[in-house]
Amino acid sequence: MQKLRWKNLIPPAIYYALILSVSALPASRIQKVNDLFPLPNDKVLHIAVYAGFGYILGGLPFHPAALGITGSFLGAIDEQSQRFAPSRDVSVRDWFADIIGISIGLALRRRRR
Secondary structure (H helix, E strand, O other), X not given: OOOOOHHHHHHHHHHHHHHHHHHOOOHHHHHHHHHHOOOOOHHHHHHHHHHHHHHHHOOOOOXXXXXXXXXXXXXXXXXXXXXXXXXXXXXXXXXXXXXXHHHHHHHHHHHHO
C-alpha cells in the first residue's frame, strides 16, 4: 500500500468543493441552467457526479470500503447542506444515488488497476 501524501488529497478536496458549491445554488439558478442546457434526470446527475468523485477517491491509498464509507458520509453532508440553499430540499433518494455513484466510481478505478 502506498503512503498517503497531502498532495494526494487535493483533487478529491477540489472536486468535493465544486459539488458543495453547486449544491449551494438556489433552485432558480439551476432552473436557468436547465433552460439553456437541458440537464439529465436528477438521479442520473447525482450518480454521474458522484461516480467521478468515487473515481478520484479511488486513487487514495485506503481500503475501498473505507473510501466508500467516506464518500457516503460526504454525500450525506452535501445533502444536508442543501437545507441552507433557497428552494432546495434534502432527499434520501438523492443520497442513495450519491452512494451508487461512489460505488460505481470506486469499482471503475479499482478495475483499471
